[in-house]
Amino acid sequence: MTQDADRIPVIVGVGQINDRPHDPFEGLDSLGLMAAAARAADADAGGGWLEWLDSIGVVSQISFPALGDVSRPLAQMLGARPRLCVQTPYPSGASPVRLLNEAANAIARGELETALIAGGEALRTAAQRAAASGGASADEATRRASTRSTPDYRQRYGLVAPVDVYPLYENAMRAAGAQTLAEAQSESAEMWARMSEVAAQNEAAWLRTPVSAAQILDASAANRPIAFPYTKLMVANSSVNQGAAFIVTSLAAARRRGISEERLVYVGYGAAADEPSNILKRDRFDRSASMAVSLLRTLQLNALTIDDIDHAELYSCFPCVPKLARRVIGWPADRPVTVFGGLTFGGGPIGNYMSHAVASMVERLRGGGGTGLLFANGGFATQNHSIVVSRDPERAMRDAKAFDCQAEADQARGPAPAIDEAYEGPAEIETYTLFYTRDGAPRAGTVVGRSPAGARFLAKVRGDDAEAIAFLTDGRAEPVGASGAAVREGDEIIWRM
Numbered sequence: 001m002t003q004d005a006d007r008i009p010v011i012v013g014v015g016q017i018n019d020r021p022h023d024p025f026e027g028l029d030s031l032g033l034m035a036a037a038a039r040a041a042d043a044d045a046g047g048g049w050l051e052w053l054d055s056i057g058v059v060s061q062i063s064f065p066a067l068g069d070v071s072r073p074l075a076q077m078l079g080a081r082p083r084l085c086v087q088t089p090y091p092s093g094a095s096p097v098r099l100l101n102e103a104a105n106a107i108a109r110g111e112l113e114t115a116l117i118a119g120g121e122a123l124r125t126a127a128q129r130a131a132a133s134g135g136a137s138a139d140e141a142t143r144r145a146s147t148r149s150t151p152d153y154r155q156r157y158g159l160v161a162p163v164d165v166y167p168l169y170e171n172a173m174r175a176a177g178a179q180t181l182a183e184a185q186s187e188s189a190e191m192w193a194r195m196s197e198v199a200a201q202n203e204a205a206w207l208r209t210p211v212s213a214a215q216i217l218d219a220s221a222a223n224r225p226i227a228f229p230y231t232k233l234m235v236a237n238s239s240v241n242q243g244a245a246f247i248v249t250s251l252a253a254a255r256r257r258g259i260s261e262e263r264l265v266y267v268g269y270g271a272a273a274d275e276p277s278n279i280l281k282r283d284r285f286d287r288s289a290s291m292a293v294s295l296l297r298t299l300q301l302n303a304l305t306i307d308d309i310d311h312a313e314l315y316s317c318f319p320c321v322p323k324l325a326r327r328v329i330g331w332p333a334d335r336p337v338t339v340f341g342g343l344t345f346g347g348g349p350i351g352n353y354m355s356h357a358v359a360s361m362v363e364r365l366r367g368g369g370g371t372g373l374l375f376a377n378g379g380f381a382t383q384n385h386s387i388v389v390s391r392d393p394e395r396a397m398r399d400a401k402a403f404d405c406q407a408e409a410d411q412a413r414g415p416a417p418a419i420d421e422a423y424e425g426p427a428e429i430e431t432y433t434l435f436y437t438r439d440g441a442p443r444a445g446t447v448v449g450r451s452p453a454g455a456r457f458l459a460k461v462r463g464d465d466a467e468a469i470a471f472l473t474d475g476r477a478e479p480v481g482a483s484g485a486a487v488r489e490g491d492e493i494i495w496r497m
Helices: 030-044 071-078 095-108 123-132 138-146 162-176 181-200 213-217 251-256 289-301 320-329 342-346 350-368 406-412 466-473
Strands: 009-018 055-058 084-087 114-122 225-227 241-250 265-274 311-314 371-378 383-390 425-436 442-450 456-462 483-489 492-496
Touching (some): 009 350, 030 071, 055 095, 071 084, 095 114, 095 241, 095 350, 095 371, 095 383, 123 241, 162 181, 162 320, 162 425, 241 350, 265 350, 265 406, 289 371, 289 383, 311 350, 342 350, 350 371, 350 383, 425 456, 442 466
Parallel strands (some): 055 084, 055 114, 311 371
Antiparallel strands (some): 009 265, 114 241, 265 383, 425 442, 425 483, 442 456
């Protein structure tokens, strides 16, 4: 390797924390989890790094909103005096990879030498404390964080939190791929079962009991339906107390401090692109141009093919994301899509999951060498950020390179249909989902419809419309593309078969 060692980014320390207090009032809050994870990363790197940090990047948290921006309080807790303290504007699942890419590029430009990236969520502790005083559950806190003060169009029709939106992609993708409901569900269940096996072998994972594909498919009191076609064991588990952190520095600094070569993990290039923030202004729901650009450009920038990738972390908040991602890159269906354990079993600490994935990838590469691909997804299938890390120094970032590939993604995306919030009349189903009560009964549903002129609109499925619910869920026929009607009832548009 010929480039200046002062400008080669490497990861030298990683730390992960699970907090399971008997008394929630004695548990760590989000900031405490970040500090504990940062100290663990420092110890992993041999100690003494925190006082020399040039920057701290923190993933925004929702568990304890009163804490505000915790980047400088974290520095104070660690006894650090960095020149730069930043917190992401919101807790996107893509945040940790973006912070890693920004730190690596800053090192490659010679702007800083050592950076700490950290995040933590204590939603379990926060919910338990709230429950003791009649407050919100973890699910309610997540939904509240996603809700506007004045609900917008999609929220008025039930599309509030990520768990409401991602099934739209799942159902559209199944139809586009000509899968039956049973085939698509089986693919999800087998993928998730492999995740549970990875989590079972990872001491940092939150749930460490393997679960079979049959158990994941079986709707029961312990595995209730959440949003069609997902059961509880297919969705992110945010009721956790987890923190993770990692230290990125220059190769020169790592060598000066005596880090052995076998513990170095080199940071390669990454690429990022977003979908429109308004989900109804996207061109389609069966694929994502920004996801494809992020993944394929990352491989291209690092001169890699999928055969060069030894391990992958394909973001797994809901099955549609890793399913879409593996189709883009050709990742085999029988290989695990995680090194941490996935957001169901490893744990789903809102925006900070990928910090755990980075830490687990570093540990995996240290143990066996090779190259890893990290793909992060955030928002409502909105943000996409990928990057490569490797034990091979030839895979290291050789110079700073812009990772924003938005223009390329926008060019690859088709035109979005017009939105008609008042449409009434005959229509087809573009995609859909149903929502359930905690006892597993259908509560309501949402259809994304298309008028004969191609306009997109939303319609509610009533929880007592047995005919529509059966058609949408029994798998006998594919609902996507089926005909029906948008009918006004009061202030709402209702879907009728």
